[in-house]
Amino acid sequence: MSLEQFISKAVSPWLKEDGPDSDIVLSSRIRLARNFDQIPFPIIADKSELEKVLDFFGQEYQHQSFKAYEDLELVQMRDLKPIEKRVLVEKHLISPHLAESNGESAALISKSEQVSLMINEEDHIRIQLYLPGFQLERALQQAFEFDDWLEEKINYAFDEQRGYLTSCPTNVGTGMRASVMMHIPALALTQQINRMIPAISQLGLVARGIYGEGSEALGNIFQISNQITLGKSEWDIVEDLQSVVQQLIERERKARQSLMDQTGLQLEDRIFRSYGILEHSRIIESKEAAKCLSDVRLGIDLGYLKNISNTILNELTILTQPGFLQQYAKKTLSPDERDELRASLIRERLDLEK
């Protein structure tokens, strides 16, 4: 397969579209946790019960379509090789937790990869819906429509007082986790983000790295999401999150401007050095690649680098993950081999721009 074809398969179709404020907000996501009323939650349910859930999804939803989410495909975890699962994790279609399962769990993924349902993860059902850029309200609206469609055939575990019942008490109520993925290099460079993260957490929101819980903020990409799921409506939660994200966007823009005004030459130097490393290195670790990619994307956004498409950060962040590298090589690679392939893949991708 040529690199161009590989990239087009690696990057989810929805991520190729531009969204509002997509120079800073890469994507918006809504996740809803739901459970069947009469079946014990996956942590203690026995195999036959979980198998029933899987069969239900196979029978009712395999190759079905709802609105823009066409041709839902049921992918069973036990049928996948470890590398294939890793690729799904790196595309954010499934969680690392689901990938560890070899048993009665699956993902139901729409053709556009905009909707991905995790089945028998911590809860029976986790609906995930993505939109490019900053459009949380639209994502919530669409996730609700999808949720209603599922509810036509499923009796959800729901309680008047407690709301949607989930396995973990941290999700009960709305069962919703709304999040945005933000590229905020100027706030990181000026060290403002370190002061903002504690303030964000006081508002019932949380900022963390790109692959969720416990992961590092590689390449200045942060995920901001709500922590509280009980006592507030989904719309109110989304509104709170939105106003914080809006402020972060404004501050990032200001910080970018003042970096350009005050230390323009140093900034330009940094961007071109990183570009040089990506263009010429023969061995590159994922951390260095993420840093350089962040610089290059900033360079594109600020107009220092011309004639390079701004989707390069999205593409290469995903492509240079270990799972994708090994899928591209079609074999298991040692860390050293991966660093080598990562460097050559980045060079090739940049060549496509010329």
Place this chain on the structure above:
Amino acid sequence: MECQECHERPAALHFTQVVNGDKTEVHVCEHCAKEKGYMSYGEEGYSLHHLLSGLFNFEPSPFGKSTSTSNEKISEQGLKCPKCGMTYKDFTRVGKFGCSECYQAFSDRLNPIFRRVHSGNTKHDGKIPKRIGSNLHQKKELEQYRIKLQQLIEQEAFEQAAKVRDQIKKLEKEVHCKEEGEF
């Protein structure tokens, strides 16, 4: 990903080992990590669940001597979910419910936990499922009409109030019929 030592359990620990400059990635389960000496620090892995379960056991009430002893009594009797068999003790250890009925079974103990986790909130105020919750939708509507009725009476807008009262009666009938039908 499975544990590279026993090839049985899922790998829970992932790290990079550097021996004489050679880097290797290690993926092992907690059990093998302990067995093979990969983990030198601490007694056992500390996960989010441990943090959470620590939270559950915490007695929040400052004047809570009496409440804490009464709670202990219940736990001695063994609070247990009749449907899935999970005990309250299991729940505080794992940090997860076993089934939807656990919420009923442990109901008395949950408010302090939810308050801690959700900034003081204990009651859902969001979406209600369309189909199974249609009765709840109407109940919520009824509640709103009753508030409106009260306001109109206070404003002495009796003509409008009468209209609202009729609507309430109609809705009440519907809700009642549904409930009759269900049982």
